[in-house]
Amino acid sequence: MDNLVRDIVIVGGGTAGWLSACVLAASAAPGLSVTLIESPDVPTIGVGEGTWPTIRQTLARIGISEAEFLLACDASFKQGSRFDGWRDGTRGDHYYHPFVPPPESGSGDCVSLWRDRGVDQSFADFVGPQPGICALDLAPRQRAMPDYAGALNYAYHLDAGKLARLLARHATQRLGVRHISDHVTQVTMQDNGDVAAVQTRTHGAIAGDLFIDCTGHAARLFDGCYGVPVVDRGNELFNDRALAVQVPVTSGSAIASQTTATAHAAGWTWDIGLPTRRGIGCVYSSAHIRDTDAEATLDAYLRTRAGTSLDAVSPRLLSFRSGHRERFWECNCLAMGQAAGFLEPLEASAIVMIELSLDALVKNFPRDRAAMDVQARRFNALFRYRWDRIVEFLKLHYILSHREEPYWRAHRETVGIPARLVDLLEVWKHQPPSTFDFPQVDEVFPAASYQYVLYGMGFAPPAPGSLKTGDGAMAEQAVKQATARARGLAAGLPTNRAYLDALREAAMPATLTQDMKG
Numbered sequence: 001m002d003n004l005v006r007d008i009v010i011v012g013g014g015t016a017g018w019l020s021a022c023v024l025a026a027s028a029a030p031g032l033s034v035t036l037i038e039s040p041d042v043p044t045i046g047v048g049e050g051t052w053p054t055i056r057q058t059l060a061r062i063g064i065s066e067a068e069f070l071l072a073c074d075a076s077f078k079q080g081s082r083f084d085g086w087r088d089g090t091r092g093d094h095y096y097h098p099f100v101p102p103p104e105s106g107s108g109d110c111v112s113l114w115r116d117r118g119v120d121q122s123f124a125d126f127v128g129p130q131p132g133i134c135a136l137d138l139a140p141r142q143r144a145m146p147d148y149a150g151a152l153n154y155a156y157h158l159d160a161g162k163l164a165r166l167l168a169r170h171a172t173q174r175l176g177v178r179h180i181s182d183h184v185t186q187v188t189m190q191d192n193g194d195v196a197a198v199q200t201r202t203h204g205a206i207a208g209d210l211f212i213d214c215t216g217h218a219a220r221l222f223d224g225c226y227g228v229p230v231v232d233r234g235n236e237l238f239n240d241r242a243l244a245v246q247v248p249v250t251s252g253s254a255i256a257s258q259t260t261a262t263a264h265a266a267g268w269t270w271d272i273g274l275p276t277r278r279g280i281g282c283v284y285s286s287a288h289i290r291d292t293d294a295e296a297t298l299d300a301y302l303r304t305r306a307g308t309s310l311d312a313v314s315p316r317l318l319s320f321r322s323g324h325r326e327r328f329w330e331c332n333c334l335a336m337g338q339a340a341g342f343l344e345p346l347e348a349s350a351i352v353m354i355e356l357s358l359d360a361l362v363k364n365f366p367r368d369r370a371a372m373d374v375q376a377r378r379f380n381a382l383f384r385y386r387w388d389r390i391v392e393f394l395k396l397h398y399i400l401s402h403r404e405e406p407y408w409r410a411h412r413e414t415v416g417i418p419a420r421l422v423d424l425l426e427v428w429k430h431q432p433p434s435t436f437d438f439p440q441v442d443e444v445f446p447a448a449s450y451q452y453v454l455y456g457m458g459f460a461p462p463a464p465g466s467l468k469t470g471d472g473a474m475a476e477q478a479v480k481q482a483t484a485r486a487r488g489l490a491a492g493l494p495t496n497r498a499y500l501d502a503l504r505e506a507a508m509p510a511t512l513t514q515d516m517k518g
Helices: 013-028 054-062 066-072 105-119 123-127 130-135 160-173 219-227 289-306 349-363 369-399 406-411 420-426 445-458 472-490 497-515
Strands: 008-013 033-038 048-050 074-080 080-084 094-098 155-159 178-181 184-189 193-198 204-207 210-213 231-232 240-247 261-262 265-271 277-284 314-317 323-324 331-334
Touching: 008 013, 008 204, 013 054, 013 155, 013 349, 054 066, 054 155, 054 349, 066 497, 074 497, 080 130, 080 406, 094 123, 094 130, 094 219, 105 123, 105 445, 105 472, 123 130, 123 231, 155 160, 160 178, 184 219, 204 219, 210 219, 219 331, 231 349, 240 261, 240 289, 261 289, 265 289, 277 289, 289 314, 369 406, 369 445, 445 497
Parallel strands: 008 033, 008 210, 033 178, 080 261, 210 331
Antiparallel strands: 048 155, 074 155, 080 094, 184 193, 193 204, 231 323, 240 277, 240 314, 261 265, 265 277
16 A cells, blocks of 8 residues: 555635645646535635735646736735835825835845935835836736736735635636535544544545645644644734725726835724725734724724725724744644734735745645655744744834834834844844845745835945945946836836726626626
């Protein structure tokens, strides 16, 4: 009897489950089967979500066209994030974290050039065109471009519920994934600690060689079978609640090119633009503000920024804790999505962590059970590294603030700052963030991301050093070229609204035909 891995069983649907099913089925060699078991009674949250540019490669990999994705998920383009009020809360306090990195001449040289010549511009505006493109609500691509190609790097805003439904259709109708809608009632274990099968209410036992737990916070397999502890990161990331609303938008209204995160006294408010609505949510720390005061904060935002009020929409209260599993692969079972962990949604890390986990699994897939324990140890070490880096990056946004409310002062207390981040901040007084600080091949947040946040928040760029570290003339030429390119892009790119309306109009006859058949 061999120990080949032939049958993958995914327990749980949603974005994590169906994205796992699509990636694994699209990558599977002949003889490997993928089954997804989904409870019919567990709804998807379905609020607007942000993604990272990696999602384009993932969608192409599983065979979904960009137009199909945009239409099916009520999606729009995301070119980064804008942070309002984070530095000190005064008028004009904002900065961008765009997806296009500084010019290739050397980001450290660009920092030096900005220090010496860019006093009237933010760092992001000085080194690249994307903040200006976002300010004009422009799309990152023309419709004639090939799928997933753009004039600028980009990701998407989307409706999570619609994404899960698109992935489910694609997995079952095009990729051969077996879908079982049923309740898991029991888990059968082998003597070596592996999961042998999951028992379902009406379909009986579903056996497998590799199981993926996509059951969200419940973590049915990881908690129920293995009891893998959760590492609580709440002492570093204080936010634990969010009030989420959906605000309809009028036809022809502008669609923002970025996620806007607006700081308030005890957290921040997200604002995500989709073609038919805006997803808006107040994220906060229940230790620093009462629920009723958070409601008042959200109401004030809606009145001043969205032309509505809390009375006119239906808010949902979401409770969460920032944390992750101590291990993510145990025996023949992997935790994916919220079963692996969840951190506050400031930089949209949830979906990208699913993508990175699947990529690591596919590239190092254990053909035989004998290799699984080795791959599990490697996987666990890599993803503990990645969760730690995300926590550090999120914390960076808070500790540089000069706001004086108790919530913001508490973030600056050294006891709640990761030790590695404390060391890096000392290094960054003397040199900009670089690849030496982030050595992994697939870092979630590269050095450029840290530069945008550091200098956007007012962190002083390093003073001139004793040694020249790059070519200042090359950096200057690269910045000039980026400035010239910005003018061309501003003149040639359509608005997000024009792009997406034209896409929907072009697809309308096919959509009507499909509706008539359905």
